[in-house]
Structure formats: structure tokens, C-alpha cells
Amino acid sequence: MAGMTDRVQCFPPRCVWVNGPIIVGAGPSGLAVAACLKEHGVPFVILERSDCIASLWQKRTYDRLKLHLPKQFCQLPKFPFPDDFPEYPTKKQFIDYLESYAQHFQIRPRFxxxxxxxxxxxxxxxxxxxxVGSGTAAASRSHEVEYISRWxxxxxxxxxxxxxxxxxxxxxxxxxxxxxxxxxxxxxxRGKRALVVGCGNSGMEICLDLCDYGAFPAMVVRDSVHVLPREVLGKSTFELAALLMNWLPLWLVDKTLLVLARLVLGNVEKYGLRRPSTGPVELKNTEGRTPVLDVGALGKIRSGDIKVVPGIKRFSPGKVELVDGRILHIDSVILATGYRSNVPQWLQGCDFFSKDGFPKTPFPNGWKGQCxxxxxxxTRRGLSGVSSDAVRIADDIGSMWKEELKLARRPIACHGRCISQI
Structure with a gap:
């Protein structure tokens, strides 16, 4: 068996020429680009590490999740949400929408x-x-493929x-x-004492969910955070901000939002939720820190059902010591500490991305690099940013496609390797 494993590992990867771009990722971003490329008649290949589209939504989100923004700001290009969907679609509804999107445009990723x-x-x-394909280490090695493309x-x-x-x-x-x-x-x-580490939208909503199931959550708020009402006078706060940005400077939009938040939510700082010195829109644009849109957690904080606590000093068996010296006895810890880009782990020899995995070129020009x-x-601007970038990318590649197609169909020889085409 050892000899067989050695022989398998010696096999070189299969090389495949892709007529059109290689898209890495079959989440909303990859699907949006693929759909726009379809409109231009440009073929492509989508490579997805999971076994389904939108794996973050399907496998790594909590049940009560809904879109935090109205659906008109979250739909992908060329395919609106169904009319009967609510203004804030549920997790299941959004997944159904993405499945319908892939089916409508006949997008078939390589899972x-x-x-x-x-x-x-x-x-x-x-x-x-x-x-590398899925399976055992030896089998995965034998399923190595090297895809080759112009884009x-x-x-x-x-x-x-x-x-x-x-x-x-x-x-x-x-x-x-x-x-x-x-x-x-x-x-x-149910009935347990849970420490939720993190006070973003997920942390707040997890605490609310724990309360609904009869748990006793404490939420660690180490840094300052903007908490805004999801709606003001029946209008989405996000929609209001976008409208104001058309007429007012950024600093005045932020000031307006904070005044409205104070009128609707009151003084949240007395509950341990300190506001940053930078306004919510500016902070989102410059640092990617999304304001919390309250969907009910603040009421539980006011009532004491959710306890707000400062940073953590250390854990010990069954308890946690906070930076202010208090000790909490807890049963569980939930890390609502977010996610990060993984691009630096696999994109080699390219300085377009910074160490944190984001393009160095700021919005709105970070969608295109060299070569x-x-x-x-x-873009740190949610699904609306995804849609705008997808359209730009497809338009740019589509304009070059006719000439590049002639080159792509010629026999390819690269470093003496035999290359098949798809």
C-alpha cells in the first residue's frame, strides 16, 4: 500500500485550458460575475471548494438570519427577487433565490x-x-488539476x-x-449561561436568539460600536443614508444618522455601547466596520436579559475573568468574532492584495488588477457592491473576448505540458 501511495503522489496534475475566465468561488460574487458573462456570451469555469453554491449561507449561518438590508439592495444583476418575498428575506428565501439564479443562468460550478x-x-x-479534489489525502493528490486561462x-x-x-x-x-x-x-x-464574544450584527442577533430560547447571554463589547435602528419612520436606515449621500457631504450624512439614532434608540452608551468617534458611514467605508442594525437586541439589553460586559482577561474552568475584575460563571462560549479573506493563502506572486486579503486599490477601482x-x-459594501463589480468585470472581459477567443482556440503549449480544453 505504501508503494501504491508513493506512485499516486508522483502523478503530475492534469492541465486544463479554460476558454474564458477562471472564477474562484461560487458564492453570490462568483454567481453574479458568471451571470453577467453569460449575457456577453463568454464561457467560464467556476471553482468551488465546497459541495454547493453559497456555502457560507447554506452551512455557516444561524437559522433566524435574515437579510439586514431591504431586498432591492441585495439582489444580483439581471434577476430580481420574487415579488412575494418580504422586504427582508429569510436565510432560506435567500438561498432559494441563489439556487434559482444559478438555474436561470445555467451556472454549473465545479464543486x-x-x-x-x-x-x-x-x-x-x-x-x-x-x-485539489475532495477525498482522502492520496485520492486528493491524484485529483489535482491545473486550470489555465487568460483571466x-x-x-x-x-x-x-x-x-x-x-x-x-x-x-x-x-x-x-x-x-x-x-x-x-x-x-x-436553554437554561444555560452563554458568553458571546463580539458585538457586531451576528453577536447581537445570537444574544437575541439565546434569550428567545430561555438562555442567559452576556455579550463581550471590547471596542466601540455604532448601533442604528434598522428603520426610521418606516424607511430603511440604509436606504435613507444612500439617499442623503446624493445631496449631502459624508460628515453631514453621519451626523444626521446619529441624531436619528439618538431619537429612536436613546442614549445607548449608558448600556455599555460606546460609539466610535468616526461616523458610521465613514467607518464602514474606511475600515469595513459595519454598524449594527438593531432588530430587537437593544430592548433585551435595556431589560437586563442581555448583559453587556467589557473585554476578557482570562478563562479558567467554568468561568471567565473580565478586564474590570469581575468574574462570570458560564457554561458556554460563542465566538461571534467574524470572518476574514483567505486570498493571501493561495494567490501567489501578486501584490494587488494587502496582507489582510483586500485589494490595495480603494473603492470604486479595486475590481481590476493587472495581467x-x-x-x-x-468592496465592503455588501451585495450591492458585488453587483456593481460583477457588471464592470463582465463588460471589461466581454469587450476583449472576441479577439482573445481566436487565441484561446489555438493549440496551447506551456512548459511542454499537454493541455486539454473546456
Whole structure:
């Protein structure tokens, strides 16, 4: 058996020429680019490490999740939400929409294709994207494929990998510890004391969900945070901000939003929710920090059902010591500590991305790099940013497609390797 494994591992990867771009990621970003390319008649290949589209939504989100913005700001290009969907679609409804989107545009990703590396070969002037299939280590090695194309579209997005911070003593805690990506509902926490680490939209909503199931949550708020009402006088706060941005300077839009938030929510700082000195829209644009849109958690904070606590000093068996000296006895820890881009792990020899996995070029010009490199889903502007980037990318590639198609159909020889075409 050992000899057989050795022989399998010696097999070189199969090389495949792609007529059109390689899209890495079959989430909303990858689907949006694919649909726009279809409109231009440009073929493509989507490589997806999971076994389904939108794996973040399907496998790593909690049950009560709804879109935080009205549906008109979340639909993908050329395919609106159904008229009978509510203004804030549920998780299931959004997944159904994405499945319908893929079916409508006949988008068929190559699933279980985990990209190990992508690099631009200057000798060939082409992108080399190496993937490994699912299965055992030996079988995966035998399923290595190197896809080759003129264009590469990075569509893995801002939330590819979970962020798990190093917390002193967490390994000694002894209770249940999970990241929010594995949390589904508060059913298993009924009657338990849960510490939720993180106060973003997910942290707030998890605390609310825990309350609904009879748990006793405490939420760690280490940094300042903007909490805004989801709606003001029946209109989406996001929609209101977008409207104001057409007429007012950024600083005045932020000031207006904060005045409205104070009128609707009151002074949230007295509950331990300090506001940043930078306004909510500016902070989102410059640092990617999304304001919390309240869907009910603030009421539970006011009533004391959700306790707001400061940063963590250390964990010990069954309890946690906070930076203010208080000690809480807890049963479980839920890490609502967010996600990060994983692009630096696999995109090689390219300085278009910074160390945090985002394009160095700021919005709105971060969608295009050099040598046929494109990015979608890194604008920090949600699904509306995805849609605008997808249209730009498809228009740009589509304008070059006719000439490039002639070159792509010629026999390809690169470093003496035999290359099949798709």
C-alpha cells in the first residue's frame, strides 16, 4: 500500500485550458460575475471548494438570519427577487433565490475543487490555478488539476475563513466553545449561561436568539460600536443614508444618522455601547466596520436579559475573568468574532492584495488588477457592491473576448505540458 501511495503522489496534475475566465468561488460574487458573462456570451469555469453554491449561507449561518438590508439592495444583476418575498428575506428565501439564479443562468460550478495556488506565469502570459479534489489525502493528490486561462476572477469574498482569536485560558475553560459559523439556534442553550464574544450584527442577533430560547447571554463589547435602528419612520436606515449621500457631504450624512439614532434608540452608551468617534458611514467605508442594525437586541439589553460586559482577561474552568475584575460563571462560549479573506493563502506572486486579503486599490477601482486579474466581493459594501463589480468585470472581459477567443482556440503549449480544453 505504501508503494501504491508513493506512485499516486508522483502523478503530475492534469492541465486544463479554460476558454474564458477562471472564477474562484461560487458564492453570490462568483454567481453574479458568471451571470453577467453569460449575457456577453463568454464561457467560464467556476471553482468551488465546497459541495454547493453559497456555502457560507447554506452551512455557516444561524437559522433566524435574515437579510439586514431591504431586498432591492441585495439582489444580483439581471434577476430580481420574487415579488412575494418580504422586504427582508429569510436565510432560506435567500438561498432559494441563489439556487434559482444559478438555474436561470445555467451556472454549473465545479464543486469540491479547493484552490491551492494561483499564479501568473509571465513566460506564457497566463494564469495557472492548481486545485485539489475532495477525498482522502492520496485520492486528493491524484485529483489535482491545473486550470489555465487568460483571466482570473477572485470571488472568494470577505468572509472566506472564520476568525478565532487567542484568548488566555480558553483551552482550560472546559465548557462548550464554538464559532458563530457553527451556531444554528439557541435550543441547545436553554437554561444555560452563554458568553458571546463580539458585538457586531451576528453577536447581537445570537444574544437575541439565546434569550428567545430561555438562555442567559452576556455579550463581550471590547471596542466601540455604532448601533442604528434598522428603520426610521418606516424607511430603511440604509436606504435613507444612500439617499442623503446624493445631496449631502459624508460628515453631514453621519451626523444626521446619529441624531436619528439618538431619537429612536436613546442614549445607548449608558448600556455599555460606546460609539466610535468616526461616523458610521465613514467607518464602514474606511475600515469595513459595519454598524449594527438593531432588530430587537437593544430592548433585551435595556431589560437586563442581555448583559453587556467589557473585554476578557482570562478563562479558567467554568468561568471567565473580565478586564474590570469581575468574574462570570458560564457554561458556554460563542465566538461571534467574524470572518476574514483567505486570498493571501493561495494567490501567489501578486501584490494587488494587502496582507489582510483586500485589494490595495480603494473603492470604486479595486475590481481590476493587472495581467487579467479581477476581484469581486471586496468592496465592503455588501451585495450591492458585488453587483456593481460583477457588471464592470463582465463588460471589461466581454469587450476583449472576441479577439482573445481566436487565441484561446489555438493549440496551447506551456512548459511542454499537454493541455486539454473546456
Amino acid at each position: 469540491n475543487q479547493s484552490v491551492q495556488s494561483a499564479r501568473f506565469d509571465e513566460t506564457c502570459g497566463l494564469w495557472m490555478v492548481r486545485t 482570473l476572477v477572485v470571488a472568494t469574498g470577505e468572509n472566506a475563513e472564520k476568525v478565532v482569536p487567542e484568548l488566555v485560558g480558553l483551552g482550560e475553560f472546559g465548557g462548550d466553545v464554538m464559532h458563530v459559523c457553527d451556531y444554528k439556534s439557541g435550543e441547545a442553550y 487579467g486579474l479581477y476581484t469581486v466581493g471586496f
